[in-house]
Every structure is written in C-alpha cells, then in structure tokens.
Amino acid sequence: MQIISLKTATSATAICFSTVVFAQQNHSVSGTVKDKKNGELLIGVTVKVAEDPGISVISNDYGFYSLSLPKGNYHLIISNPGFKDFQQTVSVEDDTKQDLLLDAGESEDRMATIDEVVVSGIKKDRNLTSAQMGTETVSIKNIEKLPVLFGERDVMKTIQLLPGIKSNGEGNSGFSVRGGATDQNLILLDEATVYNASHLLGFFSTFNSDALKDASIIKGNSPAQYGGRLSSVLDVKMKDGNNKAYNVNGGIGIISSRLSVEGPIQKEKSSFIVSGRRTYADLFLKATDDFKDNKLYFYDLNLKANYQVNENNRLYLSGYFGRDVLGLGDTFASNWGNTTATLRWNSIISSKLFSNTSLIYSNYNYDFSVSSNKNTFGLSSKIEDWNLKQDFTWFAGNKHSVKFGLQSVYHIITPSSASGTSVSSYPRNPRYSWENAVYINDDFKAAEKLTINYGLRLSLFSVLGGDTYNLYEQGVLAGSEFLEKGKLGKTYVNAEPRITANYRLNEFSSIKGGYARNTQNLHLLSNSGSGNPTDQWIGTSYTVKPEIADQISFGYSRNFNNNNYELNAEVYYKSMQNQIDYKNGAQIAFDTAADVESELLFGKGRAYGLELIAKKKSGKLTGWISYTLSKTERKIDGINDDQWYNARIDKTHDLAVVATYQLNPKWSFSGLFVYSTGNAVTFPTGKYVLNEQSILQYSSRNADRMPAYHRMDLNATYEPQGNSRFRGSWSFGVYNIYGRENAYSIAFKDNPDNPGTFRAVQTSLFRWVPNITYNFKF
Incomplete structure (x- = not known):
C-alpha cells in the first residue's frame, strides 16, 4: 500500500507541476512509435519538428515520446536507422495524441543492411x-x-x-570494461539480472539473437536509473512479438539449432514470441561406444507476451530459462543455469508522464559432483533475487527529459556447500540482504550547443539475519556477529552523483566530459581468468565492504563526409575502493568448511586509458577500427609487499578491425582481425622438493604475461531471392583462418628430460573452425 501511495503522490505532484509550468504556453503532442510491419514498439527513434529543428526528442525504452508545442500546424520528421524517414502532419489545438508508424518496406529492409554499421547510434x-x-x-x-x-x-x-571492452579469453563470453572485473558488469535481460551470461564454459552467451530487439552497452557513465555495478551496463531487451501476423524463423548449424515463433494473440492488441535454442553435440557422442554415456549440451528458452489493456496501459510478461549439462558417465556431472521472469505494467499517466512498474525474479544456481571408487563429492550454490522497480519518465518540456524512481531487491545467496563421502558435509546457511535505491536523472538541453545529463542515485544495502557473520582483519578472525532471521543488521548508505555534458563545437565535431560514482554490493570470487560456473557470489557483509568507483572521462567526436564517417576518442581515469583479492596461498579449492571471507584481502585499484574508434557507416563497405591503450592495477595490503601490481584483467593494447562488404543483394562478405596483449599472470620463479613432492615457488603477483593473442575470421553470407512468405540464407565462415595457436592456459610441470627443472606446457583450444549455418524465415 505504501508503494501504491508513493506512486500516486509522485504522479500527482509531477502532473500538477507540469500543468502549471507548461499549460499556459504549450500543448503536448505525444504517443508511441511502432514498426508498421509487426507492431513492435521502437526504442530511440528521433522525432524532430521541421518548423523548428532545435526541437527534438528521443522515444524512451518503451517507444513513448512527448513534445511541447504552441498552437499551430507542424510537420514531424521521424527517423531511425533501417527505416524510411517520413513526415507526419499534426495540427495542435490542444493536447494531442499521435502514434507514429515507421515503415522499413521489403526492398528497403534488404538494402538497409548496406547502409548500416553493426554498431550504430540512434541517428x-x-x-x-x-x-x-x-x-x-x-x-x-x-x-x-x-x-x-x-x-x-x-x-x-x-x-x-568495441574499445574499452576486453575479452576474458579464447571463446569466452566474459568481458571486462575499463579495468573492471567480470562481475562489475550489470547484465540485464528485460530488466532481470543475468548472473552468468555464458553457455559451454563461455563459448556461447545466454542471448539468442533471434529473440532480441535491442542491446546497448554503457561504460561507466550510466544514467542514475542504473546501479549496482562499477564498470558497465549491458541492457538487452527482448522482442515483443508480431501483433499483426504469424512468423517463424530459425537456423540450423553444425552443433546447434534454433527456432522462434511469434504472432498475435489478439490482432493488434496482444502478441507473443517463443524462441528456443539447443546444441546437439551429445547426439554425436551417443553414436560412439566410448562416449555414449557422456553429456555435453545446453538449451535456452525465451518467452514473452504482451497485452494492451487500453490505449494508455499495457502489460508484459517475459521469461528466460537456460541450462548447461556436462557429464562423463557416472564419474563427473556439472550443470548450471539461469531463470528470469519479468512482469511489467506500462502506463501513460498523462501526455508528459510515463510510468513503468516491474516485478522481477532472477535465479542462478549450479551443481557439481564427482564420483570415484565409491567416494563422492558434491558442490552447489545459488543466488536468487526478488526485485520491485518503479520508474517514471517525465517529458518536462522540450529541454528536459526527467527519469526518477525507486528499486527494492531482496537477495538470497546460498554460498558454496559441500557434501559427499570423500569430505565432511558442510551445508551453508543462506544469507539474506535487502538492497534499495532511489534516483532522479535529467537529460537537459541547456543551450543550442550544450546538452547535460545529470542525476543522483542513493543506494542502501542492509545485511539481514539468519546466519553468523565473522569479522576479519587482514584475514584474521577478530570477532563474530549472530543475527536472528528477520533482524536488520549493518546498513551501508552511498550517494552516487553523476554528470556528463556535450558541447557541439560546430556542425562536424563536439567535446564531452563526465564524472560518475558507482557502488557495488554483490561480489564474484574467482580464481580463474576466464571464469567458471562454480565461481562464488557473496554479498557485502561486516567484513566485505561495498566496492566504490569514481570515474572521470573526456571525449572528442568528429564526423566526416555528411556524417558517413565517424571518429570518437575518449580518455578516462577510474579510482576504485574496497577491491577484493585472495591472499597469498589462499585455500579455496574444496575447503568450503572455512569461511571464504577469511581468505580475502581488501584494498584499492586504479584504471586509466585511451579509447579510439573510427567507423564507416554507409556504402557497400562498412565497418570500424577500434583501439584501446590502458592500464589496470591494484594495491592491497598483504599482497606484493603492499605495492601496486597488475590486475589479472590488465591488457596494454587491444585492437579490432571489422569490415562488411555487400557485393550485391545476394552476397555479402565480412571479416575481422583482433590483437591484444596477453593477460597478466603469475608464473613460478623456481621450485623445491619437500617429502618427494615438487612445490613451485612464486614471487610478485601478476608480474608475467600470457602470450599476445591475435586471429582473423572470415565469413560469407548468401541470401537468394525469396518470395513474399519465405526467405532463406546460408552463412559460411572460418574462425582463426591462419591457424594461430593462441594460449588458453599455461601449466608448469616437471621436465622429464632435465630432472630438477620444470617446463611450461601451453594448451590451445582452436586452430581452424569452419561453420555452415542455414537461416530461414517465413
């Protein structure tokens, strides 16, 4: 009841204020922007007034836009990449509702791919x-x-x-952004947090592109509606489903296939989409006697439905279910997966105020077991969220677009729990916490050439009862605190201001600057560079403090040749507090009896760098070149003699060259080349023998490097002329065309040719990997 009252009071205040300020002069022109062909709401569409080009707005995440105009007749210019620009005439005598329909057209849809770069702006x-x-x-x-x-x-x-975003390894879907660890990226699917966004140990991601409508990545300077992570936000939105006609599309590949079905439930009023994907390497294993009992596959399923209650209210229900299953007969089994669900209510409260209310569920869990000679060992863990969000968008005139709202998340984290005959069973109690935030953010067109985006987020994280919390100082137990279930423990409060500004120097160039503070209360403990499903999530506690990052950045952008070429450069510096790392000699393998917090040390970090990207956005040849020069370091008491050392994710150089060439309407070719400095690692400097066991000796943390990584991939796509109902295409490609044996890992073993020494043994995953995929749509 308190939430409903707060929403009502806030809505009434905003309506009254907007009415007093603007009704005397202007009237609102508002509505939603949709794809004419399938009824999908379109995000980020530019709506400009022809009579005054200085007046323009961008449709929000749910396709809603609002303009304030005096009485009169106007021509609205609507534009979005991949669609035909068109003008809509509107007569303004009072507040006016005007929905907009964008048309790609069949021929334009085919040719739009020639004129777009894969990564593009709104316009x-x-x-x-x-x-x-x-x-x-x-x-x-x-x-x-x-x-x-x-x-x-x-x-x-x-x-x-893209610049500033670095891969965590060969075939791995994990990534780091501007010196941040993998867990410092907030990954959202229809507003639900995805805690492990990878399949098959990172060779695939959880995102089936057939089910997706939009995806954007924000590197640190995120608006105030986003929070909870230090480095980036990857915001992915699923398709709503075609509300005009039924469509089926999918693809058949070498090791996986996918199928999507979408269509109206009630034409132009409600729709659905169901999209599934599965690998079938396990089917080939069953054909052999030696491997027929092994398991190696993943599946995922995306579901979404929406219903338009009336012209101002719409309900959405979306879900994701994904699971990986690995097994070697009866000796080894591992499975992990995500479940998310989002129930949303969109409401156009007035011509200037838009509301979105969301109830969100997220669950990530894993189970791991090993059996040998009647001995068994099992490991399991889970993180579960219940999340309530209330967001408002207030179009306060043509110069202000204000977003404000609140978020409340109830976390349940079950730490890694061991069981079996080979070890003592150590079930762990779930740990509960409550994370809350309120925010306000304004996108303000301060002057003709100056735009400012500024906001404030206030976050609160409370430790809840149900377990005993130990207090450690430099890894040494200093006390403990028992909280009864339902009791409120320590609460951390952090203010997170942020501001960015853009000043347009002239028609072709602009400069930007920004500052942002972010905090993080959920932390992933990992001892590998690429990440494993069994990496452990923990929450802020009495020992583990919230991570804090302050980032400043400056940028310069210039366009050439009628905006068909684009150059962007940014420099940044990020200072981080309460960074987490394992202490030297940490016992983390199967020692789940000990509190993992006893193996942790805390300190500070810093990251700085230069990011460059040059794009060619039109013509038969499109693509981009991106380059990052960066440094990432940590300084933690008790590690590396308390001196700065390289973070594991540190890479000095990172280069990507991407190109697509449209030969004709049927054939297109693409290629990419990537190069990066190897990750920072700790190699042994010597060894000694104790009780006939060879023991490696290490010195400075992360003072060595993996070999440099580089490869080239090529691809060809053939799209024969289809009919009005069916269209198919073939994709042919080769991954790592020149067969570079990039290092996946390096292990050090006794050298049989020279007893008393050891040798480095490199493991490489892929040399040449061909692929053939058939895609279809009808």
Whole structure:
C-alpha cells in the first residue's frame, strides 16, 4: 500500500507541476512509435519538428515520446536507422495524441543492411548531440553477418570488438570494461539480472539473437536509473512479438539449432514470441561406444507476451530459462543455469508522464559432483533475487527529459556447500540482504550547443539475519556477529552523483566530459581468468565492504563526409575502493568448511586509458577500427609487499578491425582481425622438493604475461531471392583462418628430460573452425 501511495503522490505532484509550468504556453503532442510491419514498439527513434529543428526528442525504452508545442500546424520528421524517414502532419489545438508508424518496406529492409554499421547510434550525428558518454547500441539485425565461433551470432561477442571492452579469453563470453572485473558488469535481460551470461564454459552467451530487439552497452557513465555495478551496463531487451501476423524463423548449424515463433494473440492488441535454442553435440557422442554415456549440451528458452489493456496501459510478461549439462558417465556431472521472469505494467499517466512498474525474479544456481571408487563429492550454490522497480519518465518540456524512481531487491545467496563421502558435509546457511535505491536523472538541453545529463542515485544495502557473520582483519578472525532471521543488521548508505555534458563545437565535431560514482554490493570470487560456473557470489557483509568507483572521462567526436564517417576518442581515469583479492596461498579449492571471507584481502585499484574508434557507416563497405591503450592495477595490503601490481584483467593494447562488404543483394562478405596483449599472470620463479613432492615457488603477483593473442575470421553470407512468405540464407565462415595457436592456459610441470627443472606446457583450444549455418524465415 505504501508503494501504491508513493506512486500516486509522485504522479500527482509531477502532473500538477507540469500543468502549471507548461499549460499556459504549450500543448503536448505525444504517443508511441511502432514498426508498421509487426507492431513492435521502437526504442530511440528521433522525432524532430521541421518548423523548428532545435526541437527534438528521443522515444524512451518503451517507444513513448512527448513534445511541447504552441498552437499551430507542424510537420514531424521521424527517423531511425533501417527505416524510411517520413513526415507526419499534426495540427495542435490542444493536447494531442499521435502514434507514429515507421515503415522499413521489403526492398528497403534488404538494402538497409548496406547502409548500416553493426554498431550504430540512434541517428547519424547522434554521437555529436548526445551528452551520454561511452555508450554503443548494437544492431541485432546485422550481427548475423559477422564471423563468429561455431557460426552462432552473439551480442556479447560483438561488444568485445568495441574499445574499452576486453575479452576474458579464447571463446569466452566474459568481458571486462575499463579495468573492471567480470562481475562489475550489470547484465540485464528485460530488466532481470543475468548472473552468468555464458553457455559451454563461455563459448556461447545466454542471448539468442533471434529473440532480441535491442542491446546497448554503457561504460561507466550510466544514467542514475542504473546501479549496482562499477564498470558497465549491458541492457538487452527482448522482442515483443508480431501483433499483426504469424512468423517463424530459425537456423540450423553444425552443433546447434534454433527456432522462434511469434504472432498475435489478439490482432493488434496482444502478441507473443517463443524462441528456443539447443546444441546437439551429445547426439554425436551417443553414436560412439566410448562416449555414449557422456553429456555435453545446453538449451535456452525465451518467452514473452504482451497485452494492451487500453490505449494508455499495457502489460508484459517475459521469461528466460537456460541450462548447461556436462557429464562423463557416472564419474563427473556439472550443470548450471539461469531463470528470469519479468512482469511489467506500462502506463501513460498523462501526455508528459510515463510510468513503468516491474516485478522481477532472477535465479542462478549450479551443481557439481564427482564420483570415484565409491567416494563422492558434491558442490552447489545459488543466488536468487526478488526485485520491485518503479520508474517514471517525465517529458518536462522540450529541454528536459526527467527519469526518477525507486528499486527494492531482496537477495538470497546460498554460498558454496559441500557434501559427499570423500569430505565432511558442510551445508551453508543462506544469507539474506535487502538492497534499495532511489534516483532522479535529467537529460537537459541547456543551450543550442550544450546538452547535460545529470542525476543522483542513493543506494542502501542492509545485511539481514539468519546466519553468523565473522569479522576479519587482514584475514584474521577478530570477532563474530549472530543475527536472528528477520533482524536488520549493518546498513551501508552511498550517494552516487553523476554528470556528463556535450558541447557541439560546430556542425562536424563536439567535446564531452563526465564524472560518475558507482557502488557495488554483490561480489564474484574467482580464481580463474576466464571464469567458471562454480565461481562464488557473496554479498557485502561486516567484513566485505561495498566496492566504490569514481570515474572521470573526456571525449572528442568528429564526423566526416555528411556524417558517413565517424571518429570518437575518449580518455578516462577510474579510482576504485574496497577491491577484493585472495591472499597469498589462499585455500579455496574444496575447503568450503572455512569461511571464504577469511581468505580475502581488501584494498584499492586504479584504471586509466585511451579509447579510439573510427567507423564507416554507409556504402557497400562498412565497418570500424577500434583501439584501446590502458592500464589496470591494484594495491592491497598483504599482497606484493603492499605495492601496486597488475590486475589479472590488465591488457596494454587491444585492437579490432571489422569490415562488411555487400557485393550485391545476394552476397555479402565480412571479416575481422583482433590483437591484444596477453593477460597478466603469475608464473613460478623456481621450485623445491619437500617429502618427494615438487612445490613451485612464486614471487610478485601478476608480474608475467600470457602470450599476445591475435586471429582473423572470415565469413560469407548468401541470401537468394525469396518470395513474399519465405526467405532463406546460408552463412559460411572460418574462425582463426591462419591457424594461430593462441594460449588458453599455461601449466608448469616437471621436465622429464632435465630432472630438477620444470617446463611450461601451453594448451590451445582452436586452430581452424569452419561453420555452415542455414537461416530461414517465413
């Protein structure tokens, strides 16, 4: 009841204020922007007034827009990449509702792929006008043209080709952004947090592109509606489903296939989409006597439905279910997966005020077991969230677009719990916590050439009862605190201000600057560079403090040749507090009896760098070149003699070259080349023998490097002329065309040819990986 009352009071206040300020002069022109062909609501569409080009707005995440205009007749210019620009005449005598329909057209839909780059802005000069920094939007439609591992188009693999975003390893979907660890990225699917966004140990991501409508990545300077992570936000939205006609599309590849069905439930009023994907390597294993009992597959399922209650209210229900299953007969089994569900209520409260209320569920869990000679060992863990969000968008005139709201999340984290005959059973109690936040953010067009985006987020994290919390100082037990279930423990409060500004120097260039503070209360403990399903999530506690990052950044953008070429450069410096690392000699393998917090040390970090990207956005040849020069370090008492040392994710150089060439309407070719400095690692400097066992000796933390990584991929796409109902295409590609044996890991073993010494043994995953995929749609 308190939430409903707060929503009602806030809505009434905003309506009254907007009425007093603006009703005397202007009237509202508002509505939703949709795809004429399938009824999908369109995000980020530019609506401009022809009679006054200085007046323009961008449709929000749910396709809603609002303008304030005096009485009169106007021509609205509506534009969005991949659609035909058109003008809508509107007569303003009073507040006016005007829905807008964008049309791609059959021929334009085919040819739009020639004129778009895979990563594009909202419009061609959006990089010169938007105050938002470090943001890229991924075109789902064109991802399929890029060469990828096993022929699976992938949003997460695509963003790793952008500056400041670094891959965590060969075939891995994990990534780091501006010196942040993998867990410092907030990954959202229809507002639900995805805690492990990878399949098959990272060779695939959880995102089936057939089910997606939009994806954007924000590198640190996120608006105030986002919070809970230090480094980035990857915001992925699923399709709503075609509300005009039924469609089926899918693809058949070498090791996986996918199928999507969408259509109206009630024509032009409600719709659905169901999209599934599965690998079938296990089917080939069953054909052999030696491996017929082994398991190796994943599946995922995306579901979404929406219902338009009336012209101002719409309900959405979406869900994701995914699971990985690995097994070697009766000796080894591992499975992990995500479940998310989102129930949303969109409401147009007035011509200027838009509301979105969401109830969100997220669950990630894993189970691991080993059996040998009648001995068994099992490991399991889970993180579960219940999340309530209330967001408002207030179009307070043509110069202000204000977002404000609140969020409340109830976390249940079950730490890694061991069981079995080979070890003592150590069931762990779930740990409960309550995370809350309120925020306000304004996108303000301060002057003709100056745009400012500023906001404030206030976050609160409370430790809840149900377990005993130990207090450690430098890894040494200093006390404990028992909280009864339902009791409120320590609460951490943090204010998170943020501001970015864009000043347009002239028609072709602009400069930007920004500052943001972010805090994080959920932490992933990992002892590997690439990440494993059994990495453990923990929450802020009496010992573990909230991580805090302060980032400043400056940028310069310039467009050439009528905005068809684009150059963007940004520099940044990030200072981080309460960073977490394992102490030297930490016992973390199967020692779940000990409190993992006893193996942790805390300190500070810093990251700084230069990011460059040059794009060619039109013509038969499109693509981009991105380069990052960066440094990431940690300084933690008790590690490396209390001196600065390289973070494991530190890479000095990172380069990506991406190109797509449209030969004709049927054939297109693409290629990419990537190069990066190897990750920082700790190699042994010597060894000694104790009780006939060889023991390696180490010195400085992360003072060595893996070998440099580079590869080239090529792809060809053939799209024969289809009929009005059926369209098919073939994709042919080769991953790692020149067969580079990149290092996945390096192990050190006794050297049989020279007793008393050891040797380095490199493991490489892929040399040449061909792929053939057939895609269809009808």
